[in-house]
Amino acid sequence: MIKIGVFFGSQSVEHEVxxxxxxxxxxHLKKLKEYExxxxxxDKTGDWYTGQELMDIKNFKNxxxxxxxxxxxxxxxxxxxVVLIPNPVKQFxxxxxxxxxxxxxxIHGTFGEDGTIQGIFEMTGLPYVGCDVxxxxxxxxKTVCKHVLMANNIPVIEGVWFTTDDWLRExxxxxxxxxxxxxFPVIVKPANMGSSVGVAVAHDVEEFKDxxxxxxxxxxxxxxxxxxxxxxxxxxxVLGDCEGVEVSACERPLSSNEFLSFEDKYTSGGGSxxxxxxxxxxxxxxxxxxxxxxxxxPADISDAMREEIESIAKRAFLAVDAxxxxxxxxxxxxADNTVYLNELNTIPGSLAFYLWEESGKPYVQLLKExxxxxxxxxxxxxxxxxxxxxxILADAxxGGSxxxxx
Amino acid sequence: xxxVLLLMLVWNYTLVKMQxxxxxxxxxxxxxxxxxxxxxxxxxxxxxxxxxFVLFASLFLFAASYTQGLTQSGLTVLSIxxxxxxxxxxxxxxxxxxxxxxxxxxxxxxxxVATTSIVSFAIIFGLNQVGAIGIAAGIYLMTTFSFLIxxxxxxxxxxxxxxxxxxxxxxxxxxxxxxxxRIIIGITGSYGKTSTKNVIxxxxxxxxxxxxxxxxxxxxxxxxxxxxxxxxPTHQVFIVEMGAREPGDIKEICDLVVPDISIITSIGPQHxxxxxxxxxxxxxxxxxxxxxxPGGTALVNLADDRIKALPKRSDIDYIGFGDNTQECTxxxxxYISKNTHISGEGTSFDLNFPSGITLCVNTKxxxxxxxxxxLCALTVANELGADMLRIMAxxxxxxxxxHRLSLRKGRKGQVIIDDAxxxxxxxSKNALQVLxxxxxxxxxxxxxxxxxxxxQQDALNKKFGEYIAQACDYVVLVGEKQTxxxxxxxxxxxxxxxxxxxxxxxxxxxxxLETIMNENDVMLIExxxxxxxxx
Numbered sequence: 001m002i003k004i005g006v007f008f009g010s011q012s013v014e015h016e017v018x019x020x021x022x023x024x025x026x027x028h029l030k031k032l033k034e035y036e037x038x039x040x041x042x043d044k045t046g047d048w049y050t051g052q053e054l055m056d057i058k059n060f061k062n063x064x065x066x067x068x069x070x071x072x073x074x075x076x077x078x079x080x081x082v083v084l085i086p087n088p089v090k091q092f093x094x095x096x097x098x099x100x101x102x103x104x105x106x107i108h109g110t111f112g113e114d115g116t117i118q119g120i121f122e123m124t125g126l127p128y129v130g131c132d133v134x135x136x137x138x139x140x141x142k143t144v145c146k147h148v149l150m151a152n153n154i155p156v157i158e159g160v161w162f163t164t165d166d167w168l169r170e171x172x173x174x175x176x177x178x179x180x181x182x183x184f185p186v187i188v189k190p191a192n193m194g195s196s197v198g199v200a201v202a203h204d205v206e207e208f209k210d211x212x213x214x215x216x217x218x219x220x221x222x223x224x225x226x227x228x229x230x231x232x233x234x235x236x237x238v239l240g241d242c243e244g245v246e247v248s249a250c251e252r253p254l255s256s257n258e259f260l261s262f263e264d265k266y267t268s269g270g271g272s273x274x275x276x277x278x279x280x281x282x283x284x285x286x287x288x289x290x291x292x293x294x295x296x297x298p299a300d301i302s303d304a305m306r307e308e309i310e311s312i313a314k315r316a317f318l319a320v321d322a323x324x325x326x327x328x329x330x331x332x333x334x335a336d337n338t339v340y341l342n343e344l345n346t347i348p349g350s351l352a353f354y355l356w357e358e359s360g361k362p363y364v365q366l367l368k369e370x371x372x373x374x375x376x377x378x379x380x381x382x383x384x385x386x387x388x389x390x391x392i393l394a395d396a397x398x399g400g401s402x403x404x405x406x
Numbered sequence: 407x408x409x410v411l412l413l414m415l416v417w418n419y420t421l422v423k424m425q426x427x428x429x430x431x432x433x434x435x436x437x438x439x440x441x442x443x444x445x446x447x448x449x450x451x452x453x454x455x456x457x458x459f460v461l462f463a464s465l466f467l468f469a470a471s472y473t474q475g476l477t478q479s480g481l482t483v484l485s486i487x488x489x490x491x492x493x494x495x496x497x498x499x500x501x502x503x504x505x506x507x508x509x510x511x512x513x514x515x516x517x518x519v520a521t522t523s524i525v526s527f528a529i530i531f532g533l534n535q536v537g538a539i540g541i542a543a544g545i546y547l548m549t550t551f552s553f554l555i556x557x558x559x560x561x562x563x564x565x566x567x568x569x570x571x572x573x574x575x576x577x578x579x580x581x582x583x584x585x586x587x588r589i590i591i592g593i594t595g596s597y598g599k600t601s602t603k604n605v606i607x608x609x610x611x612x613x614x615x616x617x618x619x620x621x622x623x624x625x626x627x628x629x630x631x632x633x634x635x636x637x638x639p640t641h642q643v644f645i646v647e648m649g650a651r652e653p654g655d656i657k658e659i660c661d662l663v664v665p666d667i668s669i670i671t672s673i674g675p676q677h678x679x680x681x682x683x684x685x686x687x688x689x690x691x692x693x694x695x696x697x698x699x700p701g702g703t704a705l706v707n708l709a710d711d712r713i714k715a716l717p718k719r720s721d722i723d724y725i726g727f728g729d730n731t732q733e734c735t736x737x738x739x740x741y742i743s744k745n746t747h748i749s750g751e752g753t754s755f756d757l758n759f760p761s762g763i764t765l766c767v768n769t770k771x772x773x774x775x776x777x778x779x780x781l782c783a784l785t786v787a788n789e790l791g792a793d794m795l796r797i798m799a800x801x802x803x804x805x806x807x808x809h810r811l812s813l814r815k816g817r818k819g820q821v822i823i824d825d826a827x828x829x830x831x832x833x834s835k836n837a838l839q840v841l842x843x844x845x846x847x848x849x850x851x852x853x854x855x856x857x858x859x860x861x862q863q864d865a866l867n868k869k870f871g872e873y874i875a876q877a878c879d880y881v882v883l884v885g886e887k888q889t890x891x892x893x894x895x896x897x898x899x900x901x902x903x904x905x906x907x908x909x910x911x912x913x914x915x916x917x918x919l920e921t922i923m924n925e926n927d928v929m930l931i932e933x934x935x936x937x938x939x940x941x
Contacts, residue, residue, distance in 0.1 A: 001584060001585075001639065002584070002585060002639045002640055003639070034585070034586075034587050080638075101638065101639050101640050102640060127640065243796075375615050375640065375642075376613075378615075379611065379612065379615065
């Protein structure tokens with residue numbers, strides 16, 4: 001059996017959402033008979049656990065008691081395998097709990113979508129699903145991502161960025177910069193948090209300073225963008241890697257507020273009908289995550305706009321060298337129909353399966369392709385040479401006052 | 407006292423000699439029958455003649471024991487013999503160290519060393535109990551016929567080896583079962599199996615996780631070792647090269663791996679001494695088609711009549727591949743190549759798929775036989791449902807197997823076509839074709855000729871000489887006796903013998919060429935024999 005480790009939870013504001021997405025995915029992964037699923041849950045303190053009970057959503061009502069029935073583990077290289085070993089390692093206990101053949105991180109936000117866990121996979125040599133370290137960390141930071149997109153001629157909303165230290169040093173200058181380069185209202189957000197945490201709208205300078213103070217509680221890196229007042233949001237998913245990509249149907253999410261808040265996205269009890277195919281996991285609409293949000297799917301936009309969005313989405317995906325399934329969130333300024341790419345999510349909620357089901361690709365097929373992409377990524381890496389075979393130190397002159405210049 | 411010392415020295419000498427015996431035993435695949443054949447053959451220089459002085463030493467000891475102690479001069483003579491032993495033993499050690507492929511101290515060899523040491527010590531000890539004649543005879547036998555001890559040790563160790571091998575076999579079965587969806591591809595053939603395997607592995611590895619048995623791991627134990635040391639559950643394709651020394655070898659491997667697709671690249675007169683007739687060779691290679699899983703596929707090389715003539719099963723599919731001079735008969739469908747173009751830069755051809763589409767194939771591989779290899783690889787890829795356009799696009803990345811028409815540069819920057827691994831009549835002909843097509847001022851070749859071709863060896867080597875005369879400006883032959891047929895071929899084709907140089911070792915010949923070649927010349931290294939065949 002090929003053992004696929006599904007990693008979820010972690011130290012993120014979207015911890016619970018990740019549990020939902022992961023368990024949803026596991027239900028469908030179980031249909032692939034050639035894989036055995038090894039669930040690995042990372043709790044909010046950063047400890048890793050494994051155990052069969054982790055695959056039942058009901059058990060997450062009482063996490064402490066759930067974890068008592070699980071084993072605390074670490075993941076390491078052992079021989080030419082990657083394995084879970086007990087944490088702590090006991091003198092007379094098993095030397096390994098389980099072997100893992102491929103990693104599937106389903107973590108939203110920090111400590112999972114940002115290159116951290118991808119780094120562990122790279123170092124242990126485990127093939128894994130999704131973006132590599134570079135793409136994951138780059139797209140996690142909205143400021144850096146904006147730079148890369150701009151350099152690749154992808155239309156983005158104008159913005160000003162600074163750190164909290166910058167703010168403490170020269171808040172007046174920065175305020176002047178914002179009023180000069182952008183027009184009110186503006187939206188102030190953390191560059192590196194997910195899901196609308198720490199975000200506030202400002203209509204004037206006073207509100208702006210308050211918004212920055214609010215934002216500083218969550219981050220050291222702040223991004224201020226012109227807020228598009230009369231806007232339409234369109235989301236689209238891109239699947240693939242540098243060797244080839246595919247785009248899904250577009251959706252238009254609906255909400256009552258000015259922008260989709262955390263509450264909108266995840267705690268709305270008023271989800272329309274759940275996902276179209278009725279494949280909602282046990283637990284009703286509240287627990288079905290992005291799938292239960294009000295949305296128009298497929299989005300009611302013109303063909304021309306749809307094609308423009310598809311084209312920009314593909315280019316953006318390739319510009320950041322992503323891999324796996326991503327969801328790209330676009331903002332359309334209804335004033336002049338300009339299309340802007342707002343955000344790239346490299347581990348989207350519910351893995352955007354509902355967008356692919358709309359396009360005719362069932363969730364199981366999506367998961368199969370994600371695993372194939374993971375292998376493809378590993379094969380690409382295996383072709384490369386990362387170190388020299390010769391030992392340069394063998395002939396070098398070692399020692400001396402400061403060492404040689406080279 | 408001297409007796410004990412002498413016996414100790416003899417034991418030591420025997421052990422050193424046994425290291426050499428073990429080395430040759432290893433090169434003969436640990437098979438007593440094959441080893442015995444090699445011992446009787448012309449390349450064994452260590453049995454007769456060189457150990458006769460040992461006989462004299464033992465006779466002297468025999469005489470000495472009967473005269474109840476040694477006189478002063480007797481002691482001197484004995485000391486001289488001791489010194490001879492030491493020098494002789496040392497020289498032997500040095501010769502053993504200079505070989506190309508050293509004795510590898512595998513766990514099996516270590517077990518043999520243990521057993522041979524015990525057996526030889528037991529003999530020495532036993533001899534000590536018998537009188538002087540026994541000792542003298544014993545010493546002579548032990549040193550001259552030390553290879554017998556190796557053969558006895560093998561028999562003694564057989565139960566242990568069987569137990570260990572069984573355990574490894576079961577372990578390999580378990581590892582294979584971790585991924586029952588894995589596609590197993592078996593390849594065999596008198597020649598071409600390694601290069602075909604490598605081309606298939608490289609072709610598929612962009613779209614599949616591929617594991618292939620490494621070079622020369624084509625025995626059952628080699629396959630088991632590959633599985634135990636390298637296979638992961640995530641490997642989706644396993645390519646198994648199967649070699650055969652005796653009938654039943656390939657069936658053995660098929661029983662373990664159970665191929666989904668089997669390929670025979672060729673059936674030719676290789677290893678005729680073991681198989682005796684080419685019909686036996688055909689039947690043994692045919693075991694790979696017999697071993698295919700029901701519902702699987704057999705790939706038939708249309709250029710080889712013997713492969714086409716193999717008995718057909720009704721529960722598997724047969725697919726043919728070949729060029730457009732072949733007929734697509736007796737098989738379900740065919741992949742055909744045509745318009746082949748050979749150059750010093752690579753090879754290209756048009757591929758006609760069974761569906762009717764034709765695509766153009768370009769590779770950097772050299773030699774006409776690589777057309778067949780690439781054709782076979784593309785057949786496999788298409789049958790596995792790979793994206794053919796992607797595969798075609800990545801063909802230019804395919805590297806030649808080292809020492810099989812691979813390219814390198816010499817010390818002066820001249821081009822070297824390295825075809826050093828096991829040569830066969832068709833391979834050597836194609837190599838000369840590439841040499842001819844290669845751009846360069848003068849064309850050189852260094853070769854010891856081809857071996858293991860049974861009673862056709864001389865005739866085939868003579869033909870080889872004729873082809874060489876047509877392609878080369880200067881020829882270096884390794885081994886005067888060995889290359890006589892080639893020399894005949896050269897002469898009969900009118901080759902100017904002032905451009906012929908005969909040398910005793912490959913290294914000397916190669917160095918000679920390095921001195922006379924310039925940077926715009928091209929050299930072909932054709933076949934490089936293992937140590938058991940040095941003159």
